[in-house]
Amino acid sequence: MSTPTNPNNLESFWMPFTANRQFKANPRMFVGAKDMHYTTAEGRQVLDGTAGLWCCNAGHNRAPVVEAIQKQAGEMDYAPAFQMGHPKAFELASRLAEMTPEGMDHAFFTNSGSEAVDTALKIALAYHRTRGDGARTRLIGRERGYHGVGFGGISVGGIVTNRKFFGSLLNGVDHMPHTHDLEKNAYSRGQPEHGEELADELERIVTLHDASTIAAVIVEPIAGSTGVLMPPKGYLQRLREICTKHGILLIFDEVITGFGRTGSAFGADHYGVTPDMMTLAKGITSGTVPMGAVMTSNDIYDTFMTGPENAIELFHGYTYSAHPLACAAAIATLDVYRDEDLFKQCADIADYWEDAVHSLKGLPHVIDLRNTGLIAGIELQGFDGEPTKRAFDAFLKCYEKGLLVRTTGDIIALSPPLMISKAQIDDMFGILSDVIKNLD
Ligand SMILES: Cc1ncc(COP(=O)(O)O)c(C=O)c1O
Numbered sequence: 001m002s003t004p005t006n007p008n009n010l011e012s013f014w015m016p017f018t019a020n021r022q023f024k025a026n027p028r029m030f031v032g033a034k035d036m037h038y039t040t041a042e043g044r045q046v047l048d049g050t051a052g053l054w055c056c057n058a059g060h061n062r063a064p065v066v067e068a069i070q071k072q073a074g075e076m077d078y079a080p081a082f083q084m085g086h087p088k089a090f091e092l093a094s095r096l097a098e099m100t101p102e103g104m105d106h107a108f109f110t111n112s113g114s115e116a117v118d119t120a121l122k123i124a125l126a127y128h129r130t131r132g133d134g135a136r137t138r139l140i141g142r143e144r145g146y147h148g149v150g151f152g153g154i155s156v157g158g159i160v161t162n163r164k165f166f167g168s169l170l171n172g173v174d175h176m177p178h179t180h181d182l183e184k185n186a187y188s189r190g191q192p193e194h195g196e197e198l199a200d201e202l203e204r205i206v207t208l209h210d211a212s213t214i215a216a217v218i219v220e221p222i223a224g225s226t227g228v229l230m231p232p233k234g235y236l237q238r239l240r241e242i243c244t245k246h247g248i249l250l251i252f253d254e255v256i257t258g259f260g261r262t263g264s265a266f267g268a269d270h271y272g273v274t275p276d277m278m279t280l281a282k283g284i285t286s287g288t289v290p291m292g293a294v295m296t297s298n299d300i301y302d303t304f305m306t307g308p309e310n311a312i313e314l315f316h317g318y319t320y321s322a323h324p325l326a327c328a329a330a331i332a333t334l335d336v337y338r339d340e341d342l343f344k345q346c347a348d349i350a351d352y353w354e355d356a357v358h359s360l361k362g363l364p365h366v367i368d369l370r371n372t373g374l375i376a377g378i379e380l381q382g383f384d385g386e387p388t389k390r391a392f393d394a395f396l397k398c399y400e401k402g403l404l405v406r407t408t409g410d411i412i413a414l415s416p417p418l419m420i421s422k423a424q425i426d427d428m429f430g431i432l433s434d435v436i437k438n439l440d
Contacts, residue, residue, distance in 0.1 A: 010023075010024040010027060011024070027041075028040070028399060029041040030046070033048075033056075033060035033061055034060055034061050035059045035060055035061070035062075035417075035419065036048055036059060036060070036416070036417055036419065036420060036421075036424055037060070038060070038404065044402060045402060046399065046402050046403065046404050047402060047403050047404065047416075047424060047427060047428060047431075048060065048404050048416060048417060049398075049403050049404050049405045049406075049414050049415075049416050049428055050404055050405060050406045050413070050414065050415050050416065051283075051287070051415050051416055051417045051418075052287045053282070053287075053406070054224060054255075054256040054261070054282055054283075054415045055281075055282035055283055055286065055287030056286050056287040056288075056417055057259050057260055057261065057282075057283040057286050057287075057337070057342070057417060057418050058283075058286035058333055058336045058337060058340075058342060058417065058418070058419070059286075059417040059418075059419040060417070062286070062333075062336055064332045064335060064336055065285075065286060065288055065329055065332040065333050065336060066288075067332070068328045068329060068331065068332035069288060069289060069325055069328055069329050069332075071328065072088075072324050072325050072327075072328035072329075073325060075324075076324050077324065077325075078323065078324060079324055081109075081317060081318065081319065081320065081321040081322055081323075082317060085322075086322075086324055086327070088322075088324060088327035088328055088331060089109065089322035089324075089327050091327070091331060092107070092109075092322070092327045092330050092331050092334075093106070093107040093109075093322075095331065095334050096280070096284075096293060096295060096334075097295075099265050099266075099334070100265075100266065100268075100278060100295045101266070101268050101269065101274040102274075103274070103297055103298050103299075104274070104277075104278065104295045104296065104297050104298070105298050105301070106295065106296045106297075106298065106300075106301040107293045107294070107295055107296075108123070108293065108294045108296065108314075108316075108321075109291065109292070109293050109318075109321040109322040109326075110281075110291075110292035110293060110294065110318060110321060111290045111291060111292060111318055111320050111321070111323070111326070112148065112281055112290055112291075112292045113147075113148045113253075113255035113279060113280075113281035113282060113292050114147075114148025114149050114150045114153050114292075115148075115150065115292050115318065116148075116255065116279035116280060116281055116292035116293060116294050117147040117148045117150065117152060117153040117156075117218070117253060117255075117279050118148075118150040118151070118152035118153060119279075119292075119294045119316060120216075120218070120251050120253075120277045120279050120294045121139055121152040121156065121216065121218070121251075122152070122316055123277065123294060123296060123300065123314070123316075124139070124215045124216035124249045124251065124277070125137060125139075125215050125216075126304070126314060126316075127215075127249065127300050127303055127304070128215050130303050130304060130306075131303055133212075133247075135212055135213055136212065136213060136214055136215040136247075136248075137172055137213065137215055138172045138173070138174065138209055138213050138214045138215060139152075139155070139156050139170065139172065139173050139174075139214075139215055139216055139217075139218065140156070140173070140174050140175070140176060140202065140205060140214060140216070140217040140218070140248075141155070141156030141157060141158055141173060141174075141175050141176070141217075141218055141219070142158055142175055142176045142177070142178060142218075142219050142223075143158035143175050143176070143177055143178040144158045144159060144178035144180065144223055144226040144227075144229065145157045145158040145159070145175075145178075145218070145219060145220060145223060145226070145253075146159055146162070146220065146223065146224065146225035146226055147218060147220075147253050147279075148255075149162065151166075151169060151170060152170060154166060154169060155169040155170035155173045156170075156173055156175075156218050158175050158178065158226075159225070159226055172213075174205050174208075174209070176198070176199075176201045176202055176205065176217075176219075177198055177201055178223070178226070178229065179192075179195045179198050179223075179229055179231065179232055179235060180227075180229050181194060181195055182367065182368055182379070185232070186367065186368045187358065187361060187368060187369055187370075188230065188370055189354055189358065189370075189371060190230065190354075190371070190372055191230050191231060191232060191233045191372075192230055192232045192233070192370075193232070193233060194232060195232030195235055196232050196233060196234035196235050196238055198232070198235060199234075199235050199236075199238035199239045199242065200238070200242075202217065202239060202242045202243075203242055206242070206246055206248075211246035211247060211248065214246065214248050215248070215249065216248060216249040216250070216251055216276075216277075217239065217243055217248055217249070217250055217251065218251040218252075218253055219236075219239065219251075219252065219253065220252070220253045220254075220255075220256070220257065220267075221236060221252050221253075221254065221257045221262075221267025221268070221270070221271055221273075222256070222257050222262070222267060222372060222375065224255075224256040224257070224375075224413065224415075225256075225408060225413075226408060226409075227377055227379065227408045227409055227411030227413060228370055228375060228376065228377025228411065228413050229370075229377070230370055230372055231271065236271050236273040237271075237272075237273055239273075240273050240274070240275070243276075249276040249277065249300075250275040250276050250277075251275055251276065251277045251278070251279065252266075252267060252268055252273075252275040252277070252278050252279070253278075253279045254266050254267050254268070254278045254279060254280055255279055255280065255281045255282055255292070256282060256415070257270070258278070258280045258281075258282070258283055258284070259280075259282070259283030259284065259286075259337065259343075260283065260337060260342055260343035260346050260373075260418050261283065261346070261373050261374060261375060261415065261418075262346075262372055262373035262375070263343065263344075263346045263347030263350050263372075263373040263374075264343065264347070264373075265343055266278065270372075270373070276296070276297045276299075276300060277294055277295065277296050277297065277300065278294070278295040279292065279293075279294055280292060280293045280294070280295065281293070283333075284330050284333070285326055285329040285330045285333050286329075286333040286336070288329045288333070289323070289325045289326040289329040289330075290320075290326065291323070291326035291327075291329070291330055340419070342418040342419065343418070345418055345419065346373050346374050346418040347373070349374070349420070349422065349425070350371075350372075350373050350374065352422055352425060353371060353373075353374055353376070353425055354371045356425050356426070356428070356429040357369050357370075357371045357376040357378070357414075357429070358371070359429060359433070360378060360429065360432065360433060360436065363433060363436045363437055364436065364437065364439065365380045365381045365390060365436065365439055366378060366379070366380060366381075366436065367379050367380065367381050374414075374415060374416055374418060374420065375413075375414065375415050376413070376414040376415075377411050377412070377413055377414075378411065378412040378413075378414070378432070378436075379410065379411045380394070380410045380411070380412070380436075380439075381410070382409070382410035383440075387409060387410060388407070388409055388410060390410055390439060390440070391407035391408075391409065391410045391411060391412055392407055393439060393440065394407065394412055394432075394435050394436065394439055395407045395412070397435040397438070397439075398431055398432065398435050401431045401434070401435065402431065403427075403428055403431045403432070405432070412432075414428070416428070
């Protein structure tokens with residue numbers, strides 16, 4: 001006999017990236033969402049300062065997206081992804097190809113950012129091997145990078161707690177230094193002035209291993225999950241130059257910088273640097289149905305399109321690659337972005353946002369404020385010997401006052417839906433300022 005459903009039993013669900021015991025002793029439950037707000041189980045409205053987890057860029061429960069998902073569920077639930085297709089998968093891939101930088105016209109679909117990252121790393125290795133350059137097996141990431149939780153992603157990632165419990169990870173991975181420099185760059189608006197030369201660390205790694213052994217470099221244009229680190233001026237350009245010079249593929253992990261978050265469609269557009277591959281997820285469906293994608297350059301795709309026509313070119317894919325519900329949700333989401341000009345709306349409100357972020361300067365415990373588009377990082381001085389506690393207290397107090405924020409370490413990260421109004425920005429920073437002033 002199956003166990004009767006018991007919503008009051010919180011034990012069975014092992015919650016991801018959560019302090020399970022703390023949560024279960026004092027649960028925070030959302031039961032509804034609309035536009036900029038969540039509704040809690042107690043019936044309170046909570047302003048969404050984080051677009052869920054950096055994903056609901058179009059806002060919550062938008063009618064065109066909800067209707068497209070409902071319609072698709074009634075028409076066709078699922079179609080096999082291997083050796084079969086359905087029209088919306090092709091439509092979505094071409095829509096993405098139109099949006100992404102020129103020459104990046106191919107989409108490989110996954111179900112999450114983590115899968116997109118592992119897919120991109122595998123494509124990089126297979127690309128070099130297919131070209132007869134199979135000694136290029138090294139992958140280079142960066143300290144403090146977050147690339148999801150697959151073994152590939154945590155290997156190239158640089159967040160110690162996400163790595164140290166999980167064995168020896170992938171072989172042949174190196175890391176560039178992170179770019180965070182509070183002494184030189186604190187309170188930067190947009191890109192920090194100092195740190196371009198940190199890209200030259202890639203040259204040092206190339207000298208150590210030889211370019212002929214290196215397949216790819218992966219970085220987030222803006223490092224989000226580690227606490228919002230903006231790329232120093234010139235840094236991404238320099239990485240691009242070094243990769244091109246040595247025949248190394250450059251992968252931008254755009255899982256959070258994609259779909260308007262910076263005020264441009266992608267980080268690549270915002271910073272004027274075109275990588276060879278981009279990983280996407282989150283905003284692709286505005287968080288409504290799980291989906292990820294890897295966009296590849298035409299050169300990469302064409303390299304695989306050789307050999308007998310009936311042969312599979314890439315031995316990789318997921319049962320749910322290009323799932324019909326996800327494709328329907330993504331197409332409707334892209335329509336909302338376009339019809340409401342949401343990326344431009346983000347760009348237009350970015351200055352107002354910037355001023356609101358930097359209005360927190362001088363409050364107790366605040367040691368840095370940084371921003372780009374509709375992104376902000378508020379770095380707090382942690383308690384001695386108790387890292388993360390002060391920011392987590394801030395998170396709980398904000399929630400009590402009706403604002404959802406996200407914390408990582410002692411940094412508060414903000415990334416609201418792109419439809420946020422000036423009045424809502426005022427509300428958000430009113431609550432934040434009040435909470436920060438009253439922190440222990
Ligand atoms: C840059 C980046 N890459 C990958 C991921 C992983 O995405 P997912 O949680 O959908 O697997 C994230 C998630 O926050 C991310 O920020």
